[in-house]
Amino acid sequence: MERRRRGEAxxxxxxxxxxxxxxxxxxxxxxxxxxxxxxxxxxxxxPMRFTDILSQSDQPRGTLHRQLSxxxxxxxxxxxxxxxxxxxxxxxxxxxxxxxxxxxxxxAEPHLRLLQAQTxxxxxxxxxxxxxxxxxxxxxxxxxxxxxxxxxNASPAYCTGVGKAALSALDDISLExxxxxxxxxxxxxxxxxxxxxxxxxxxxxRARGCAFDREEHENGxxxxxxxxxxxxxxxxxxxxxxxxxxxxxPEKLQEWAPLVRAAAAAIMQDIRSRLGPRR
Amino acid sequence: MERRRRGEAxxxxxxxxxxxxxxxxxxxxxxxxxxxxxxxxxxxxxPMRFTDILSQSDQPRGTLHRQLSxxxxxxxxxxxxxxxxxxxxxxxxxxxxxxxxxxxxxxAEPHLRLLQAQTxxxxxxxxxxxxxxxxxxxxxxxxxxxxxxxxxNASPAYCTGVGKAALSALDDISLExxxxxxxxxxxxxxxxxxxxxxxxxxxxxRARGCAFDREEHENGxxxxxxxxxxxxxxxxxxxxxxxxxxxxxPEKLQEWAPLVRAAAAAIMQDIRSRLGPRR
DNA sequence: AAATTCAGTTCCAAATAATGGAACAACATG
DNA sequence: CATGTTGTTCCATTATTTGGAACTGAATTT
Numbered sequence: 001m002e003r004r005r006r007g008e009a010x011x012x013x014x015x016x017x018x019x020x021x022x023x024x025x026x027x028x029x030x031x032x033x034x035x036x037x038x039x040x041x042x043x044x045x046x047p048m049r050f051t052d053i054l055s056q057s058d059q060p061r062g063t064l065h066r067q068l069s070x071x072x073x074x075x076x077x078x079x080x081x082x083x084x085x086x087x088x089x090x091x092x093x094x095x096x097x098x099x100x101x102x103x104x105x106x107x108a109e110p111h112l113r114l115l116q117a118q119t120x121x122x123x124x125x126x127x128x129x130x131x132x133x134x135x136x137x138x139x140x141x142x143x144x145x146x147x148x149x150x151x152x153n154a155s156p157a158y159c160t161g162v163g164k165a166a167l168s169a170l171d172d173i174s175l176e177x178x179x180x181x182x183x184x185x186x187x188x189x190x191x192x193x194x195x196x197x198x199x200x201x202x203x204x205x206r207a208r209g210c211a212f213d214r215e216e217h218e219n220g221x222x223x224x225x226x227x228x229x230x231x232x233x234x235x236x237x238x239x240x241x242x243x244x245x246x247x248x249x250p251e252k253l254q255e256w257a258p259l260v261r262a263a264a265a266a267i268m269q270d271i272r273s274r275l276g277p278r279r
Numbered sequence: 280m281e282r283r284r285r286g287e288a289x290x291x292x293x294x295x296x297x298x299x300x301x302x303x304x305x306x307x308x309x310x311x312x313x314x315x316x317x318x319x320x321x322x323x324x325x326p327m328r329f330t331d332i333l334s335q336s337d338q339p340r341g342t343l344h345r346q347l348s349x350x351x352x353x354x355x356x357x358x359x360x361x362x363x364x365x366x367x368x369x370x371x372x373x374x375x376x377x378x379x380x381x382x383x384x385x386x387a388e389p390h391l392r393l394l395q396a397q398t399x400x401x402x403x404x405x406x407x408x409x410x411x412x413x414x415x416x417x418x419x420x421x422x423x424x425x426x427x428x429x430x431x432n433a434s435p436a437y438c439t440g441v442g443k444a445a446l447s448a449l450d451d452i453s454l455e456x457x458x459x460x461x462x463x464x465x466x467x468x469x470x471x472x473x474x475x476x477x478x479x480x481x482x483x484x485r486a487r488g489c490a491f492d493r494e495e496h497e498n499g500x501x502x503x504x505x506x507x508x509x510x511x512x513x514x515x516x517x518x519x520x521x522x523x524x525x526x527x528x529p530e531k532l533q534e535w536a537p538l539v540r541a542a543a544a545a546i547m548q549d550i551r552s553r554l555g556p557r558r
Numbered sequence: 559a560a561a562t563t564c565a566g567t568t569c570c571a572a573a574t575a576a577t578g579g580a581a582c583a584a585c586a587t588g
Numbered sequence: 589c590a591t592g593t594t595g596t597t598c599c600a601t602t603a604t605t606t607g608g609a610a611c612t613g614a615a616t617t618t
Contacts, residue, residue: 028349029604030309030576035353042376050595060578065596067576070307074314075408080382081513083595087377089406089431093413095374096431097321098366103359127368129354134372152368152375234360308575309605329566339607344567346605362566 033059037067038076038087047084095152104235105136107274108228108267112139112239115263119256121243123263124223126162128236129154131178133163136237158182158198159191161213161225162238165264167198168205169227169236175202190216210257211238215245222248224256226264230271239264312338316346317355317366326363374431383514384415386553387507387546391418391518394542398535400522403429403502407445407515410436410457415516437461437477438470440492440504441517444543446477447484448506448515454481469495489536490517494524501527503535505543509550518543 028035040056041048054064068085071077075090099105108125116123116139126133132154157163158179167175184193192198205211210226225240241256242248307314319335320327333343347364350356354369378384387404395402395418405412411433436442437458446454463472471477484490484506492502504519520535521527 028352031313031349031353033576034310035355038373042373045380051593054594061595062579062597063577069596070310073307074310076314081511086380086382087373089377089381089408089413089415091370091374091377092415092431093433094317094321094366094431095370096429098368098370099431101324101365102368103365129368134368136368136371150375152371152373152378154372232360312605330564333565340566341568341608342606 034067034071037064037071041077041085042087042091047080047082047086049082049084053085099136099151102136104237104271107270108239109137109139111263111267111270112137115239115241115259116140118259119241121241121248124150124162124225124240124242126155126160126166126238126240128157128163128166128238131157131163131182133157133160133166133238135162155217156185158184159187159213159217161211161223161240161242164198164201164205164211164213165225165227165238165240166236168202168211169229175199187217188215188219190214192216208257209261212253213240213242214250214253220245222253224253224260226257226260228264228267228271230268235271239267313346313350316343316350320356320364321366321370326359326361326365328361328363332364378415378430381415383516383550386549387518388416388418390542390545390549391416394518394520394538395419397538398520400520400527403441403504403519403521405434405439405441405445405517405519407436407442407517408433410442410461412436412439412442412445412517414441434496435464437463438466438492438496440490440502440519440521443477443480443484443490443492444504444506444517444519445515447481447490448508454478466496467494467498469493471495487536488540491532492519492521493529493532499524501532503532503539505536505539507543507546507550509547514550518546 037053037057040053044052050065050068053068054061057064059067068077072079072085072088075088078086078088080086104127105125112123112125123139124135125137126135133156134154135150135152138150155163157167167179170178179195179198182195182198184191184198186193192201201211205227210224213221213223213225215222221242222245223240223242225238228237228239229235239260241260243252316332316336319332323331329344329347332347333340336343338346347356351358351364351367354367357365357367359365383406384404391402391404402418403414404416405414412435413433414429414431417429434442436446446458449457458474458477461474461477463470463477465472471480480490489503489505492500492504494501500521501524502519502521504517507516507518508514518539520539522531
């Protein structure tokens with residue numbers, strides 16, 4: 001009668017907390033199963049052999065084979081010379097358009113640049129998606145390392161400045177709904193360990209108007225972030241200034257807080273006028 | 280069973296003309312139809328309303344509605360506040376992984392940096408896909424503008440240095456197969472107008488070991504590029520040095536040609552040793 | 559205010575594509 | 589050579605997608 005549920009049992013295992021997604025309920029049929037496969041391959045640390053995928057997706061061999069063939073055919077996956085599966089460059093191509101014309105990002109960009117100029121440190125823009133933050137943009141200073149590696153990246157909301165800031169813009173009920181049942185991974189000794197920890201922090205963030213990340217996600221990295229929210233609650237995001245702990249001292253964080261809040265406010269103002277209210 | 284490679288007949292030459300819309304959808308069943316929709320939305324210059332999509336995909340209303348719902352559900356598309364469809368950020372997220380762990384790109388990266396340091400101009404790495412080039416990486420000098428906008432971008436092979444270089448690494452038969460029937464769009468007054476033009480250029484490129492682009496794609500932009508090919512022909516790509524015509528004079532192009540060829544050679548060598556022969 | 563168009567949504571029998579089991583290659587490995 | 593491992597193909601069964609039509613709801617016209 002009921003076919004087995006896709007996704008759930010399959011994808012999550014690898015690295016704890018991916019998929020804070022809120023897509024319980026609706027099924028997307030064939031597409032959902034294929035996306036679960038893409039996720040599986042894309043999230044893996046190495047190219048996957050057919051058998052690896054077979055063991056982690058509970059599809060029968062024949063079915064899986066056809067599914068993968070279709071994905072390869074469409075360029076969403078590729079095979080290396082050993083026949084192992086990798087994410088395909090078609091994804092890159094689709095993403096570049098998604099990025100270049102993202103309205104929110106476009107509107108925010110000048111403010112990110114200003115904030116970068118004011119602080120001299122790296123500025124991030126990220127949107128909340130479920131309980132993860134996806135970085136939409138990044139403006140770096142002089143010592144530019146690699147850019148792309150961060151854009152499009154998903155990180156847990158509970159241990160990043162942008163993520164916590166965005167969460168703080170939710171009302172209590174929505175917040176509770178999102179974070180309850182969250183798995184906390186101890187990235188550093190400062191990472192929040194429980195929902196209670198997180199909620200306490202978020203109360204402080206609300207009072208203060210900005211979030212701090214003092215080496216919660218990565219040792220030696222600190223940031224200040226402020227929440228961005230559209231009036232209709234459609235956009236839930238954050239902007240942050242990030243840098244190495246030795247440069248970004250607690251005093252600096254305090255000093256930058258107003259600037260970051262101002263940037264967030266300016267972005268919200270621009271959203272209001274440029275993107276307009278719901279028509 | 281000899282499936283045909285997709286892309287060939289499809290590749291739009293221009294931005295505006297979203298390829299044959301519903302390409303031969305049947306190849307990958309449901310997925311193919313959905314991907315055609317994503318393409319449609321991603322290639323459009325503006326968000327599309329339901330009706331816009333309806334008129335350009337020959338699906339019945341009910342079907343289209345469900346398809347779009349599924350795509351939105353999976354985050355591949357999004358709707359703005361007017362209900363119009365846009366590419367979704369999930370694409371960005373998937374792509375960032377695709378990019379960060381792309382073996383070829385990773386291997387090439389240090390050589391791109393070296394070439395950038397040697398010339399001081401922007402260095403590109405692109406792979407050939409059908410008759411388009413997709414840019415995999417970019418290393419810029421001082422006056423860094425925006426990065427992401429180029430990575431993942433697809434451009435016609437016939438009017439870009441990287442594209443022509445990559446094409447030159449094909450044997451005559453494969454080349455003929457790819458470029459015959461190609462539509463030539465006159466981006467500038469120097470853009471090739473016909474297969475014959477292109478083939479003549481490619482003969483020269485083969486003899487010379489590198490390709491020039493003297494304002495063929497964009498006015499005021501010139502480049503030198505060299506082909507990259509793996510022994511098994513699996514990888515077909517190119518590396519280039521690009522800059523504004525006033526800085527990148529014909530003499531400079533000549534001067535850099537050996538450097539670009541050397542970079543390409545070094546990348547090929549690394550591919551040979553690092554990615555190893557077919558196991 | 560009623561009528562008409564337009565834009566989007568829902569429904570369900572019929573068409574079609576996906577499924578899953580099993581058999582089949584192709585290649586290592588003991 | 590026997591045996592296991594990995595990947596591929598086939599096809600009756602079954603589930604999913606399809607497409608036409610009917611419905612909503614909002615804007616525009618009469």
